[in-house]
Amino acid sequence: xxxxxxxxxxxxxxxxxxxLAYALAALGLAVHFGYAGLLNMGIAxxxxxxxxxxxxxxxxxxxxxxAAALLGLAASAVFALILGIPTLRLRGDYxxxxxxxxxxxxxxxxxxxxxxxxxxxxxxxxxxxxSFRASNPIPEGTYGFGPxxxxxIGWWVRILGIIxxxxxxxxxxxxxxxxxxxxxxxxREDEDAVRALGKNVFSYKLTALVVGGVIAAAGxxxxxxxxxxxxxxxxxxxxxxxxxxxxxxxxxTVFGPLVGSLIFWVLQTVLGNVLPAAVxxxxxxxxxxxxxxxLRFILVGIALMLIVIFRPQGILGNKKELTFVK
Amino acid sequence: MTRPGAAVATRMPRAFALVVAFLAAxxxxxxxxxxxxASADEIDTDEYxxxxxxxxxxDGNPLAGVELTVAGQGIDTDVKTDDKGQWAxxxxxxxxxxxxxxxxxxxxxxxxxxxETDDTPNVKDAEVGPxxxxxxxxxxxxxxxxxxxxxxxxxxxxxxxxxxxxxxALAAVGLSLVYGTTGLSNFAHGEMVTFGAVMTLVFSNxxxxxxxxxxxxxxxxxxxxxxxxxxxxxxxxxxxRTGIVQLMIVSIGLSLAARYTFQYFxxxxxxxxxxxxxxxxxxxxxxxxxVIDLVSTGISILVIVAFACWxxxxxIGKATxxxxxxxxxxxxxxxxxxxxxxxxxxxxxALAGLAGVLYAYYRPGIKWDMGAEFLLLLFAAVTLGGLxxxxxxxxxxxxxxxxxxxSTLWIPSDLKFAAPLVVLIIILLFRPQGILGRRERVG
Numbered sequence: 001x002x003x004x005x006x007x008x009x010x011x012x013x014x015x016x017x018x019x020l021a022y023a024l025a026a027l028g029l030a031v032h033f034g035y036a037g038l039l040n041m042g043i044a045x046x047x048x049x050x051x052x053x054x055x056x057x058x059x060x061x062x063x064x065x066x067a068a069a070l071l072g073l074a075a076s077a078v079f080a081l082i083l084g085i086p087t088l089r090l091r092g093d094y095x096x097x098x099x100x101x102x103x104x105x106x107x108x109x110x111x112x113x114x115x116x117x118x119x120x121x122x123x124x125x126x127x128x129x130x131s132f133r134a135s136n137p138i139p140e141g142t143y144g145f146g147p148x149x150x151x152x153i154g155w156w157v158r159i160l161g162i163i164x165x166x167x168x169x170x171x172x173x174x175x176x177x178x179x180x181x182x183x184x185x186x187x188r189e190d191e192d193a194v195r196a197l198g199k200n201v202f203s204y205k206l207t208a209l210v211v212g213g214v215i216a217a218a219g220x221x222x223x224x225x226x227x228x229x230x231x232x233x234x235x236x237x238x239x240x241x242x243x244x245x246x247x248x249x250x251x252x253t254v255f256g257p258l259v260g261s262l263i264f265w266v267l268q269t270v271l272g273n274v275l276p277a278a279v280x281x282x283x284x285x286x287x288x289x290x291x292x293x294x295l296r297f298i299l300v301g302i303a304l305m306l307i308v309i310f311r312p313q314g315i316l317g318n319k320k321e322l323t324f325v326k
Numbered sequence: 327m328t329r330p331g332a333a334v335a336t337r338m339p340r341a342f343a344l345v346v347a348f349l350a351a352x353x354x355x356x357x358x359x360x361x362x363x364a365s366a367d368e369i370d371t372d373e374y375x376x377x378x379x380x381x382x383x384x385d386g387n388p389l390a391g392v393e394l395t396v397a398g399q400g401i402d403t404d405v406k407t408d409d410k411g412q413w414a415x416x417x418x419x420x421x422x423x424x425x426x427x428x429x430x431x432x433x434x435x436x437x438x439x440x441x442e443t444d445d446t447p448n449v450k451d452a453e454v455g456p457x458x459x460x461x462x463x464x465x466x467x468x469x470x471x472x473x474x475x476x477x478x479x480x481x482x483x484x485x486x487x488x489x490x491x492x493x494x495a496l497a498a499v500g501l502s503l504v505y506g507t508t509g510l511s512n513f514a515h516g517e518m519v520t521f522g523a524v525m526t527l528v529f530s531n532x533x534x535x536x537x538x539x540x541x542x543x544x545x546x547x548x549x550x551x552x553x554x555x556x557x558x559x560x561x562x563x564x565x566x567r568t569g570i571v572q573l574m575i576v577s578i579g580l581s582l583a584a585r586y587t588f589q590y591f592x593x594x595x596x597x598x599x600x601x602x603x604x605x606x607x608x609x610x611x612x613x614x615x616x617v618i619d620l621v622s623t624g625i626s627i628l629v630i631v632a633f634a635c636w637x638x639x640x641x642i643g644k645a646t647x648x649x650x651x652x653x654x655x656x657x658x659x660x661x662x663x664x665x666x667x668x669x670x671x672x673x674x675x676a677l678a679g680l681a682g683v684l685y686a687y688y689r690p691g692i693k694w695d696m697g698a699e700f701l702l703l704l705f706a707a708v709t710l711g712g713l714x715x716x717x718x719x720x721x722x723x724x725x726x727x728x729x730x731x732x733s734t735l736w737i738p739s740d741l742k743f744a745a746p747l748v749v750l751i752i753i754l755l756f757r758p759q760g761i762l763g764r765r766e767r768v769g
Contacts (some may be wrong), residue, residue, distance in 0.1 A: 027424045077497070086755045092571065093511050098754060101747040102703055108744040113404055124368065138578050223358065236698065237409060247575070294590045301583025309563065309576045 006273040011147035013269040017226045019261055020161035021047075024219030026246040026257030027168050031212030033243075034251035035176055036205055037188030038212075039096040042083070043242050045103025048234035049076045050220030052110055052119065053230045058128040060118055065132040069221050076217030077210050079106075088202055092170035100236060114130030119231075127236075132156075142252045154226070161222040166257070168215045173254045175211070184208055185321075195224040218229045237297075244304045252321045259316060264300075271296045361385070367408035370401075370416035376458035378424060382407045384437060384466045385671030386551035393432040395453075395739075398424035399596065399641055399660055399691060406432075418596055420458040423603060424449045426465050439464045476735075478612040483731045491727020492626035493688060497681035497700070497705045498719040499633060500674025503757035506650030506714035507594055507667050509570045510558065513577040515678060522548045522679025523599075523686040523696065530600055537600050545679045552675020555580075556668050575631075581698075590693035598693035619631075622684040627679065630720065633673075637716055642669055650714050703743065706750040712760030721761055 032040040037142060043161055053075040057068025079102075087098045113121045120126075138152040150158065177182050188195045189199055195201050223233070241264070249260025275292035279286050284292065313319045371377055378396055382389045388411025392463075396403045396415040399422050403411045417424060428448040430438055439448040452462045501515045525544035529535045536544070559580070562571060605614035637643040645666045648656040657663045685700060686692045703726055711722025724748045733745035753760075 037575075086751070088738070090754065090758050094709065094754065094758060096511065096574070097709050098751055101702060101706060101750055104745045105747045107749075108741055111739055112740045114738045122373065223746070236702075237582065242583055243578065290593070291590050294586050296537065297586040298583050298590065301579045301581070301586065302580030304582065305576050307581075308572050308579065309568070312572055 002277070003214050005178065006270065007247065007276075008147040008278065009273055010269045013265045015162070016265065017161055017222055019265040021159070021166055021219040021223035022242060022245050022261035022265065023165055023258045024222060025216045025242045026215070026219075026249070026261050027165075027172060027254075028212040028216030028219065029242055029246050030174060030251060030253070030257045031175075031208055031215065032228075033246065034253070034256075035152070035181065035188065036184050036208035037092070037216050038088070038205060038209060039092045040097045040099045040209070041236075041239055042099030042101075042103030042235060043216050044234045045078050045106045045217075046079065046216035046240040047220030047238065048103070048106055048110060048231075049079050051126055051224035051229045052125070052163075052220075053217070054224055055125040055128045056118060056252060058131065059125060063092065065128075069218075072221050076213045077306070080210040084206045088182075088205045088209070096322065100239070103184050103234075105230060107234050108260030110234070113242070113305070120200030120229075122231065123245050124228055124230035124232075132225065155266045157222075157226045160225070164222060166219050168218060169258065170320055171185035171211075172215070176254070180204070180207075195244070206246050209214070221268065238295050244254065244300055244307070245307070247304065247307050247314055252318070253316045256316045262315065268296060268300075271299065329462060346658065367406065369403050369405045369416045369417075371414055372416065374416035374418045376399075376420045377414050377459050378417055378426065378452050378462060379412070380426070380462040380464070381466060382411045382413070382428070383464065384434075388412070388631065389433065389466070389719055391432060393429040395427045395429065396424055398422065399598070404489050404730070404738065404740070417454060419598075420454045421456060422454055424454065426452050426462045433466070437465055437466060444581065446637045454463070454721045479735060480732070481611055482613050483735060484728065485615075487728035487731035488724065489619065489623050489626075489727070490688065490730060491724035492623060492630065493681055493684045494703060494727050495630055495702075495705055495720045495723035496626055496684070497678045498704050498711075498723045499630075499716045500670075500677045501704055502652065502708045502711070502716055502719035503646060503670045504674050505708065505715070507646065507653070507663075507670050508564065508571045508573075509571075509704075511579065513574065513701065514555075514581040514584060515674075515704060516586070516697030517581050518548060518551065518599070518675055518678035518691075518692065519682040519685060519700050520585070520588055520697035522682030523692045524592060524682075524694075525679070526599060526683050526686065527692050529598055531597065535638065541683050544683060545676050548679025548682070549672045549676035552671040552673070552678075555675070556671035560671070561664065561667075581701075584697055586710050592692070592694055592709055594694065598691050599686050602687055602690045610680035618687050622687055625680070628686065633677070634671060634717070634720075642666060646670055647716075650716075667729075699743065703746060706746050710750055710753060710760055712762040715760075717764050718760055725761070 025043055025326055027166055028042065028046065029043050032038045032043075032151040034272065050072040053072025054065075054068045057063040058065060061068070061071070063071065077136055081310040083099060083102055087095050109115070110119045111121060112119075115121070117122070120291070133156075134152055136156040140152050142149055142151050143155060144150055176184070183199055184192060184204055186197075187199075187204055191201055220234075245260040246257050248263055250256030272293065275284070275287075276289050279287050279289050279292045287295070307314070313321070334422050376438050380394075382392045382394075387582060388407070388409065390407055390409050390411060392407045392411075392415060394405050394407075394415075396405065396417065399417065399419045401417060401424075402414050407413045410470075426449070428439055433439075448464065450462055450464070452460050477750050497515065498517075501512060504512050504515075522544050525547050526537075527541050527542050530537050531541035533540075559576075560573070563576065583762045587633050601618055604618050606614035606616045606619075608614040637647060645656065645661045646669075648659075648661060650662055650668055653663060662685055681700075682697070683694065684743075689696065704723075707722040707726045708719045709722070711718030711720065729746040729749055730742050737745060
């Protein structure tokens with residue numbers, strides 16, 4: 001086994017676009033699930049809207065890349081409003097079913113051959129990088145040290161992703177320590193009590209749904225920045241993986257989603273490298289290479305169960321601030 | 327559709343605007359389906375290794391924009407000819423039969439597929455041989471079209487919808503009872519469906535048992551899985567007083583783990599059960615069903631009726647309904663809640679396993695994530711009928727089955743699973759408790 005290579009890949013995944021995208025999506029979900037107690041099972045739909053809004057904005061409407069990114073965020077905000085207005089009055093598990101259904105409807109709309117010219121149906125979208133790469137201020141070349149060696153495009157994607165993540169994290173942190181955030185946490189703990197204090201619970205929840213949805217859409221855009229948009233990514237499994245990352249770090253925290261996504265992707269990369277290498281070295285004689293790759297996802301499922309049963313507050317969370325009260 | 331919408335508009339303006347938006351989206355969809363001239367001449371040829379292709383010409387001139395559908399072995403792909411009149415579709419299996427249908431309404435006026443020897447010249451069987459490639463050509467000329475009338479198509483879709491709905495109901499009543507008795511929205515129910523199908527596959531294809539033995543063994547094992555899950559996972563968690571949201575997320579983890587475990591063992595491809603290629607027998611109109619279709623529909627009806635009798639007339643059935651209604655009161659009146667919940671889990675597992683076997687014939691084919699695509703329809707059915715009510719789940723399933731099949735008369739067939747989910751969201755706006763649910767359950 002080539003341990004140096006495996007260590008390099010794993011360290012490199014710390015700031016990979018996928019990790020940054022998951023961190024943003026998990027942060028959005030923290031606003032929904034961790035702070036507001038909304039059981040949003042459609043985070044994949046919000047990410048898909050960000051990614052498709054960005055790609056379609058460039059390819060179909062010929063927008064510059066930053067305007068297309070704004071389009072993706074706006075699409076997600078509109079989706080949150082459409083989803084929230086009818087469902088936020090319902091009990092939590094209804095919200096879960098409606099959001100998972102709405103995300104799946106979105107995915108099927110992106111997948112159908114009916115809108116092939118706009119969405120690329122099963123092939124997805126690619127080739128929208130022109131204006132984004134033209135705006136890159138970094139001169140051509142390869143930079144970095146150790147495992148973090150990337151070319152100018154790689155760095156541009158990562159820098160923008162990190163800036164988006166810092167902006168989002170600061171926003172969430174400020175919001176949640178403001179009076180608005182305290183009301184939101186109050187709604188999570190006891191909706192009726194907050195209503196008795198004269199607060200408009202519905203509008204607080206709706207705002208939280210929009211804010212979290214926009215942050216998750218930013219995650220979708222970061223996911224789409226370096227490569228292509230593929231409808232096979234935005235399945236319900238993506239929602240479940242983001243939940244795993246969020247619960248691993250701690251649902252009602254600002255740094256929990258970041259730490260959770262980081263651990264999730266580093267572990268995925270370690271296992272994705274070590275298991276096939278172990279198969280090749282003959283250490284796991286009962287397993288094929290493809291099976292070794294599948295094993296990673298089985299472990300994600302088991303990990304999710306164990307976290308929720310034994311440490312529902314996550315690594316950074318506070319047991320008193322559990323979001324599972326109801 | 328406008329009348330009830332307008333009546334509600336005065337009470338719920340915002341919700342009404344939403345419905346209008348949804349309806350507008352649906353209408354936009356259906357019109358786009360008619361006029362959208364996507365230059366999609368090669369579909370899925372990257373995804374699947376084998377291909378069916380052809381050439382549509384009239385007197386040597388290519389015809390562009392002619393619509394064809396390739397169906398069979400779990401795929402149902404629409405394709406249009408390009409400027410050269412050519413088309414190609416990727417297919418998952420070789421040594422297998424597919425049906426290629428040319429949509430005659432997409433041909434120019436007065437032109438049709440002509441073949442004196444064939445009653446339905448626009449529908450052709452294509453057998454992909456060991457080479458993995460086959461060409462299908464249609465004879466096009468002036469003549470009368472072979473068009474199935476709208477009424478015939480409607481009847482055919484309604485019958486398919488009922489078959490699908492009954493099969494959905496088998497799994498949905500279990501999901502609904504588990505929810506009613508324990509409060510758990512079980513996201514792993516789809517994997518219990520897959521489990522039944524995969525076990526049938528193991529016993530029939532790998533251990534070479536006859537199919538009439540393999541299916542009962544698979545169903546018994548599915549019931550066993552229900553028992554084990556309750557005894558090993560859910561009952562201990564109930565003892566710990568784990569919250570229902572927490573339980574729901576545990577079931578999501580279980581669903582992921584189980585789904586990928588299936589992929590671990592059977593791989594990513596689609597496998598057929600014995601008898602899946604049975605020939606359809608024409609019954610009446612344009613309805614034709616194979617023996618397997620008829621038998622599975624009969625089994626669904628029988629099992630559902632038996633289940634309903636069990637729920638209505640036996641002691642345990644009554645106890646189950648009592649617990650669904652009010653668990654504390656049921657426990658206080660001397661019902662052994664744990665025992666009833668155990669029985670509910672066993673029945674839910676066995677019924678889900680049976681639904682999986684029937685679904686494997688309906689799709690057709692067994693795939694590791696077949697339960698995941700089933701799960702959302704199950705949730706839609708259960709929610710539509712009213713969470714926690716077994717008969718609501720039955721009604722909801724049949725409604726969902728009908729919507730899935732009948733909606734394809736107006737919207738593209740690759741959106742047929744989206745239609746019931748949109749309907750679910752709209753219905754929840756007006757009647758959040760579902761069709762048979764009670765108002766106070768909504769909270």
